[in-house]
Amino acid sequence: MTVPGYDEDLTLATRLANAADALTTARFRALDLAVSAKPDRTPVTDADTAVEDAIRAILAAERPDDAVLGEERGGSADAHGRAWVLDPIDGTKNFLRGVPVWATLIALVEDGTPVVGVISAPLLGRRWWAASGGGAHLRDAAGERALSVSGVAALSDAYLSTTDLNTWSEYHSRERYLALTEACWETRAFGDFWQHCLVAEGALDVAAECVVNPWDVAAAQVIVTEAGGRFTDLSGAPTYEGGSALSTNGLLHDEALTLLRR
Structure with a gap:
């Protein structure tokens, strides 16, 4: 899962996704799941904040000079330089209702353009990833494969x-x-x-x-x-x-x- 130019970043993003999956799968359908509402009335669980905090801790140790923007803790991703953009649980409404369609989203943005992306949906048994110049890939129950969009023209x-x-x-x-x-x-x-x-x-x-x-x-x-x-x-x-x-x-x-x- 290495890509010249972004191999180390993609490896790190994979580690971040692994850490997130361990936390989210442990908290999914937990009876003591704590839920609150943000100012826009969207829900947030203790799993959301725990995942983002865990990812931020790893990034602070591994990439201390990179900026971080996350859904729960804020931050910024400037048009210049490197920034990690995080959604600890995309599909929180599904997560708190027990619907298994949710994922952790991790992106590395460089000078305003996403160059590495990992999306991990552990309850679906699927993980997607890509890095600039290296193509997009999926791993699921059938194994690992490169991805290509459809040829539908109408x-x-x-x-x-x-x-x-x-x-x-x-x-x-x-x-x-x-x-x-x-x-x-x-x-x-x-x-x-x-x-x-x-x-x-x-x-x-x-x-x-x-x-x-x-x-x-x-x-x-x-x-x-x-x-x-x-x-x-x-x-x-x-x-x-x-x-x-x-x-x-x-x-x-x-x-x-x-x-x-x-």
């Missing part, structure tokens, strides 16, 4: 996913998203990290989210692009910091953007 044949339909009314346009669904073959709401990973696998063709945070999609951006796909915000900018996200196999990207633009 929206009428495309498989589309989002996270929550209601957010389109609040943050973008429900009508624009429905226009995209009507142009596609099938639609689902696999949600969060999983849909972007499925685009990288070639199982989905389009994944759209109208509201995201940087830690939600930094790792997904490098995984999707290294699998041959395209990742932008809904304005078409290739950034994880745009507040929205669209990942596709590349062939469908411009047409999807056109339908989603208000």
Whole structure:
């Protein structure tokens, strides 16, 4: 699992994911799980904070000069230099309800661009990773393999996913998203990290989210692009910091953007 130029960083990200998995799997469905609400009313568990604190402790020892931005403890990822962008548990609502679709997301951003990404979903038995120039990969029950996006070239044949339909009314346009669904073959709401990973696998063709945070999609951006796909915000900018996200196999990207633009 080494990539010239980023081999040590990818090895470290893998260690961080291993540490996170040990904590999250131990706390999943725990009867004493402590849950509170953040100012935006989204839930946070003691597992979220424990995972981020554990990752930060390792980074402080291994990469003391790198910045860190995490969902629970804050921080920053400047446009210049190196920063680790962390989501200790993406899919916290699933986690606290006992739904096994959640993951730890770890990205290394260099000069504003994600260059290493690891997404680990231990209850799904799946881990995705990528580094710039090294392709994207998946390990699951069937073994380890390189990833490649689909070759679907028409929206009428495309498989589309989002996270929550209601957010389109609040943050973008429900009508624009429905226009995209009507142009596609099938639609689902696999949600969060999983849909972007499925685009990288070639199982989905389009994944759209109208509201995201940087830690939600930094790792997904490098995984999707290294699998041959395209990742932008809904304005078409290739950034994880745009507040929205669209990942596709590349062939469908411009047409999807056109339908989603208000």
